[in-house]
Amino acid sequence: MTAEATTEETSQAAHGETPWLTPCEMRAWRGYMDGNQRLMEVLNRELQDSHDLSLADYRILVMLSESADGSLRMSDLADGVLSSRSRLTHQIRRMESQGIVVRDTCVEDGRGVLARITEEGRRRLAEAAPTHVAGVRNNLVDLLTPQELDVLADVFEKVDKAIGER
Known part of the structure; x- marks a missing residue:
């Protein structure tokens, strides 16, 4: 990108005009969107077809299984799985x-709710993990x-850091 293009885009943004994507930027954006969508769909379909778990189920089971006691506060779990x-x-x-x-009451404050992985959840996660990987x-x-x-x-x-800090 030239200094002239950068100056023009800065001027557009300062005046409320949309700095449209360049062909290179559009290629990257569309490649990401299409590739990500296809990847998530195929990973979800594989888990659904082979293990009757969605990719969202799998992510939750992974997070719970990685916690020290197999449980997390619902608010922390929501943040973790976005x-x-x-x-x-x-x-x-x-x-x-x-x-x-299962859901349990948080012993620490009595108000929070915990999600806890069960033995059945651990078994299903162990079966599904090779398919997902x-x-x-x-x-x-x-x-x-x-x-x-x-890269x-x-x-x-x-990207995650920048958006997470906003």
């Missing part, structure tokens, strides 16, 4: 009906060089 509290409540209710999580490997990791993986990690850590 979900609204109301959406997470519905998700946990559905997972509870499958016997893979194979899907991630086949549809992302094995397509990229180690350098591309480093991908750097880019999305930067």
